[in-house]
Amino acid sequence: MAASTIKIENLHVEIEGSEIIKDFNLEINTGEVHAIMGPNGTGKSTLASAIMGHPKYEITQGSVHLDGENVLEMDVDERAKAGMFLAMQYPSEISGVTNADFMRSAINARREEGDEISLMKFIRKMDEKMDTLEMDQSFSQRYLNEGFSGGEKKRNEILQLMMLEPRFAILDEIDSGLDIDALKVVSKGVNDMRNPEFGCLIITHYQRLLNYIKPDKVHVMMQGRIVKSGGAELAERLEAEGYDWIKDELGIENEQVGDQQQEA
Amino acid sequence: MSVDTKWTYDEDYVKEYSQQRGEPNWLTEERLAAARLADKLELPKPEKTNIKTWNFTEFKHDAGVKETIDDVENLHEDVQKLIDRSTDEQNLIVFRDGHPVYRSVSKRLEEQGVLFMDIETAAKEHGDLLRQYFMGKAVNVDEHKLTALHVALMNGGTFVYVPKNVQVEAPLQVIYWQEDPEAALFNHVVVASEDNSEVTYLENYVSFQEEQKSVANIVAEVYAGSGAKVSYGGVDHLEKGMTTYVNRRGYVEKDGRIDWALGQMNEGNTVSDNTTILAGDGSYADSKSVSIGRGDQSQNFWTHIIHHGKHSDGQILTHGVMKDKASSIFNGVTKIEHGATKSNGEQTERVLMLSEKARGDANPILLIDEDDVTAGHAASVGRIDPLQMFYLMSRGLPRSEAERLVIHGFLAPVVNELPIQSVKDRLREVIERKVY
C-alpha cells in the first residue's frame, strides 16, 4: 500500500456557539508519529473528536483530507472505514454487548459481505493482541467498557487499535490513569503498530509516554491551535520547564480557549 | 348475564366442562364459585392504561382435544426450533391450544420424585397435592373479573412439584403453542419447590399466525419453600389479535429465592402483573423483564415486590424498547411492610424510545412502612445515547448496526438469563424481527 497523508487545514470548530479550535493546521504522513501537548482546556480533545465526526462539534471553516478525500463529508463509520481511528479520552460504556462481539462486528463492518473474518481467526488474533497488552482473557466476554477501571479502558482502546489496524490513529491521553507497567505495555502495543503504512497522532500531557513511543514531531497547542512545533527535544523541555516560556515567547496570557479571553 | 360482555360461558357450561375433564369435586366447586364471581367483578384498572374496551370475553373457549405426537420431528417446525435436542436429559411438555400433545420426562426426574405434568392430569392423579397450591397464597380468585374468569375457564397449564432437598439440574421446558387463531388460552401454571430444593422452569407462549380476536388469560403461581431456589424464565410471543392478561406470582419463604427472567414480546395488547411476595426472613427475588412495543399496540407492565420478611432483598429490572405508535406503561413497585427490617429493595426501569410517536412511561414507586431499610430506584426514558453511537460508529459500524448492538445489549439482561440456548437464539431472532 502506498503512503497516505492526512491534511488538516485552517480548521475552526465550535461547540454550543463558542469557537474552540481556531485556524488549526497539520499534516501527517503514514510512517510518522506526531505528538500534541498542551495545557488543559486548549482544545486537544475537541480537535480529535471533530476530526472523527463527533455529533456535538460543528466545523465552521477549514478542511480535513485523507489522500485528497474530503473527510468532513463522510459519516463517522465511513471515516473509520477510510482508515481513521480515535482512541478516546473517555470511551463510552455499552451494556449487554461483549467486547468480543463488538470487535468482531467492527472488523466485519470493514470487510465485504461474504468475506467476514472466520471465528477461529478472530479468536486467535484477539488472544494474541490481548497477550501483548497483558489483558486477562475474561475481558473478551465482559461488556464493552462497562465497569472497566480507567486503565483497563485505555488498554481496551489500544486493543481495538491493534484489532482494527487503521492507517491513521489519534490517541487521546492514552497514558492518563495508567500505572508504569501498564504504560510500558500499552506503548509496546502502539510500537507494534508502527510501520510505513501507519500514522499516529498522540495527545499527551507527559513526556514519559514519548520516551516509550518516540515521536517524529511534537506540537504545542494553545488557544485552539498549534503555537509551536519541534522534535522530541521539545517535549523534554516542556517536561522540565512547563509551558510558561512558550507563553512568554509568544505573548500569550491565557492559553485556554473560549469566550472569556479575546486575543488582542 | 349481562349482554354487553357477551359472556356466553355460564355456570352450566363450566360445570359440564369440569366434569368432562374428570376433575375432582373441589376444583369443580372452585370453578363454579369463580364463574359466579366473574359476573360481579370488574376488570382490573392498571395504572394509566384504559383496558375497558379490550376484548377479554369474546373467544372460542376450547379448541378440542388434540392428538398426541410421539416424536419431536412431527411437531410444527417453528416449535421444534425452540427445543434443545442436544441434551439426553430432556424434560419437555408441548401444548397445542391448551392440550398436551408431547411429553418427555427424563428418568432422573422421575427417580427424584419430581412431578412435571399438564394440570389436567395433575388434577386427576395428584388432586390433593395440587389443591394445596392452586389459587393459593400468591393469588386470589376474587381480585378482579380476569382472575375469576381464569379459574372458571382454565383450559391448560402445567404442574411442577419438587420435593424437599431435591435439586433438579436440567431445566423443565414447556411450550404453549396456540395454533387455532380463534382459540382462547386460560393457562394455569403451578411451580411448587419444597424446602431446600432447586428447579429451573422455562416457558414459551407462541403462535405463528395472526390470531383472529382471541384471549390469553394466564396465571402462574410459584412457591419457593425455605431455602428453595426457583429460576423462572418466560418468553411470550403471541400474535396480534390476542389480548393477553398474564399474571405471574411468586411466594418466597425463609432464605428462599425466585429469579424471574421474562421476555415479553407479545404483538397484541397486554396487561402483565409480576408480583413476588417475600414472606420469609432472608428471602430474595430478582425480577427482570424486557419488552418491545410496536405498531399501535398498548401494554401495561406491573412488576411488584412485597417485603414482609426481615433482611429480604428484592431487585427489579425492566427494560422496554418502544417504536412506531406503541404505548407502554412500566410500573415498578417496591413495597416494604412494617417489620421487614434490614430489607433492601432496588429497581431500575429504562425505556428506549425509537420513535417520536411512541409512548413509554416509567413509574418507579417505593412504598415503605419501615424505617430500618435501604431502597433505591432509577428510571429513565430516552433515545439511544448519541455518544454511544459515535463510539460504535467510530469503529466502522454503520448506524443501523450500531443501533442493533445497543438494542440487543439493552435487552440482554433477560436474554442472557434464559437457560436453554435454542430459546435464547429464537428470542434474539424475535427481537431482530420486531426492531427492524
Ligand SMILES: Nc1ncnc2c1ncn2[C@@H]1O[C@H](COP(=O)(O)OP(=O)(O)OP(=O)(O)O)[C@@H](O)[C@H]1O
Ligand atoms: N460539550 C461542551 N460544552 C461546552 N464546552 C465544551 C464542551 N466540550 C468542550 N468544551 C470546552 O472546550 C474547551 C476545550 O476542551 P477540550 O476537551 O478540547 O480540551 P483539552 O485540551 O482536551 O483538555 P484536557 O487536557 O484537559 O483533556 C474547554 O474549555 C472545554 O470546557
Ligand SMILES: [Mg+2]
Ligand atoms: Mg482532552
